[in-house]
Amino acid sequence: MAKASLIHSANCQIAGFIVTTIGWIFSMTCMGLAEWRIWYMESTSAPSPGLACVGMWKVCTYQSNNLQSRAIACHRYTYSDSYLPLNIRITQHLLLAANLLALLGKVLTIMGLQRVCVAHLQKENTCNLFLASGALSIIAGVFIFIVVIWNYHAVMNEDGIHFPPSFYMPFRPHRQEIGSTVPVAVLAAILILLSGLFTLSYQLLPRQPSVPEASEV
Template identity: 70%
Template sequence: MGFYVHPNCQAASFALNTLGWMFSMVCMGLAKWRIWYIESSAAPSRGLACVGMWKVCFYQPYSLHSRPIACHRYTYSDTYLPLDIRIGQHLLLAASLLALLGKVLTIMGLRRVYAGELQKDTTCNLFFASGVLSIIGGIFILIAVMWNYHAVISEEGIRFPPSLHIPFRPDWQEIGSSVPVAFLAAFLLLLSGLLTISFQLAPDNQVYPEVSQE
């Protein structure tokens, strides 16, 4: 017998998918994926550099709460970007698009359920496809997070243009605050996908026990 989940669970899954999609969009725009501490270089290179997936910002003095001196947005013509950032950009974009498409499919499935159009194959396929898309999107974000983590742990450098006055490699670097946001987005998308896939319509010929009246 198939496992039945109340349609309200799918509404909760839709809410989780929406939150995951929002966090995935937010983490893309943040610059604090890697925090670079630059001390040994001469001014104006001394300070903090926040390396993101789509931009790099330079702070001075060493405070993330101060206003950045300058932010440089990457373009597709920037050949100096390492492979992990280039692939991370595409993974995050794909994850956001997949989560958005999953939202649309979930809405279509919920519309059928609440409207009483219980066509089992069609409705379950909609929820199943939505769940798969959400799970793939969550995996894409996790790959970008883990690759960024490996780059920080390995102390990999980036050959920024001389005009940015950022050295190839900082004195030390650490994980930025954007990573927990991305990890939360991945978790929400994965959880939403698993809940959505678990949905199946109740059997048409349910058997109810007879209650004897004396």
């Protein structure tokens, strides 16, 4: 009875593992995209970009107010760049931590599933692996949500950035808005968070007591 219950639980963990994997892929993709904030800029010194995409790890400028136009240049940030504001520095670390935690959670889920598949049915240890995986996924999802909220707050407050003069970008644009990367990040956070919540809620649900087999008379 315990074996059947654990195998049924593993089926739920497999579904959660797939959902977490999709969310983790979206989260990794967000790290490489620049469209977190869209800056619409008036004419500046030559070359005169009309639009810029400000990401967590790079900024790209465009000649016209059209993302389909050819980018003038993309500048990647480094840890030695002193011009980066504190909010970007913190969100960089949050995104890194979220992806590492989600990856670790996936590893723990694989270890738990492996124990079930090879019939090493040490139920308490296996459930602990799934619980740890769910907790890590929840933390990772919360971290990504914090990044999204902080980015939204920066756009709404029209925060500026002291980019180097070689970037030909003003401290603050004429207008800025949320970029297309944000919905992808929100989807990643929802998938990872829901997977963790489902894993924890399922593991913490009270189990029905197994029915003892009738002894032979």
